[in-house]
Amino acid sequence: xxxxxxxxxxxxxxxxxxxxxxxxxxxxxxxxxxxxxxxxxxxxxxxxxxxxxxxxxxxxxxxxxxxxxxxxxxxxxxxxxxxxxxxxxxxxxxxxxxxxxxxxxxxxxxxxxxxxxxxxxxxxxxxxxxxxxxxxxxxxxxxxxxxxxxxxxxxxxxxxxxxxxx
Amino acid sequence: xxxxxxxxxxxxxxxxxxxxxxxxxxxxxxxxxxxxxxxxxxxxxxxxxxxxxxxxxxxxxxxxxxxxxxxxxxxxxxxxxxxxxxxxxxxxxxxxxxxxxxxxxxxxxxxxxxxxxxxxxxxxxxxxxxxxxxxxxxxxxxxxxxxxxxxxxxxxxxxxxxxxxxxxxxxxxxxxxxxxxxxxxxxxxxxxxxxxxxxxxxxxxxxxxxxxxxxxxxxxx
Numbered sequence: 001x002x003x004x005x006x007x008x009x010x011x012x013x014x015x016x017x018x019x020x021x022x023x024x025x026x027x028x029x030x031x032x033x034x035x036x037x038x039x040x041x042x043x044x045x046x047x048x049x050x051x052x053x054x055x056x057x058x059x060x061x062x063x064x065x066x067x068x069x070x071x072x073x074x075x076x077x078x079x080x081x082x083x084x085x086x087x088x089x090x091x092x093x094x095x096x097x098x099x100x101x102x103x104x105x106x107x108x109x110x111x112x113x114x115x116x117x118x119x120x121x122x123x124x125x126x127x128x129x130x131x132x133x134x135x136x137x138x139x140x141x142x143x144x145x146x147x148x149x150x151x152x153x154x155x156x157x158x159x160x161x162x163x164x165x166x
Numbered sequence: 167x168x169x170x171x172x173x174x175x176x177x178x179x180x181x182x183x184x185x186x187x188x189x190x191x192x193x194x195x196x197x198x199x200x201x202x203x204x205x206x207x208x209x210x211x212x213x214x215x216x217x218x219x220x221x222x223x224x225x226x227x228x229x230x231x232x233x234x235x236x237x238x239x240x241x242x243x244x245x246x247x248x249x250x251x252x253x254x255x256x257x258x259x260x261x262x263x264x265x266x267x268x269x270x271x272x273x274x275x276x277x278x279x280x281x282x283x284x285x286x287x288x289x290x291x292x293x294x295x296x297x298x299x300x301x302x303x304x305x306x307x308x309x310x311x312x313x314x315x316x317x318x319x320x321x322x323x324x325x326x327x328x329x330x331x332x333x334x335x336x337x338x339x340x341x342x343x344x345x346x347x348x349x350x351x352x353x354x355x356x357x358x359x360x361x362x363x364x365x366x367x368x369x370x371x372x373x374x375x376x377x378x379x380x381x382x383x384x385x386x387x
Contacts, residue, residue: 017202021195022187029188035197042198047205105180124181152177159180166176 026125041073078114104164116151263366268357271296273366288378289337298330304356312348
């Protein structure tokens with residue numbers, strides 16, 4: 001990860017972008033219904049980092065802020081989807097091809113609490129360790145370990161209920 | 167990816183599937199980078215030209231519109247208090263109604279400046295142009311407060327000799343600052359051919375403001 005002390009430059013920002021985009025995109029696109037929705041999340045995350053970093057207001061590695069803002073964007077999308085689902089249960093049918101994570105696994109992921117789903121994505125899609133997630137989330141490793149344990153167990157349960165094959 | 171040994175073993179393959187790379191990542195990377203480039207540049211002046219053009223266009227519309235008299239712009243117009251100085255933007259013509267027959271013409275209500283005694287303050291003015299089919303003829307600009315049966319005459323004009331054209335201009339009377347009232351104005355026409363008649367009823371809301379009188383059209387009949 002890029003260090004907190006890294007001096008901002010256009011080049012440094014571009015390097016950060018190319019090093020991390022696949023991860024941020026992986027988180028955002030797995031919860032968004034469309035590419036545009038995921039691009040909005042990515043754009044906001046990178047613009048936030050750019051603003052803080054270029055103004056010298058960044059007090060942590062840029063990746064930490066980046067993943068935190070991306071996760072917040074993903075949570076917003078998930079909550080909006082869950083709200084829509086509750087409100088228009090039978091009226092609105094999401095087109096299957098819009099979901100990158102389709103089938104029982106996608107449905108199970110979207111049934112989780114938004115915070116839990118994005119935590120799982122930080123671990124799986126971003127490949128972050130407990131320690132890294134704890135720094136991104138600004139919490140303790142023990143708390144991350146506990147939340148991830150519950151989230152993964154819930155994911156398996158929902159997957160089962162959605163008829164997923166093991 | 168790090169997992170906990172206490173985890174439900176069934177979750178492991180699920181999270182592994184979530185870690186699979188996504189199609190279209192490279193295209194998305196290019197698209198988002200383009201969007202970022204657009205958003206990160208404005209402060210550096212590359213977009214100052216459109217902003218300047220927008221301001222210039224707004225000024226052209228403002229000045230052009232004033233020149234065409236579709237509205238007027240006063241700057242530093244004196245009111246009773248120093249705080250009343252400032253730009254005033256208003257449409258001069260509030261209402262217009264035309265009529266035809268033995269007398270043909272138009273009745274207009276305007277908010278504009280007139281000469282003394284109003285010392286440059288805005289006045290709501292009633293104007294009429296009438297062309298009679300034959301002389302003689304006479305007109306009166308009349309008004310009354312809405313709901314009142316009392317009719318007032320602002321001005322009366324009669325044709326001179328064989329002339330068949332008349333025009334008349336008269337401001338509505340002033341009231342105390344802050345006064346708001348509904349006023350109906352119309353034209354009383356007397357022709358050589360027929361009985362007198364009233365035409366062109368216009369109802370306005372008349373407001374006394376620091377810069378003078380302001381009018382708002384309420385209706386015509």
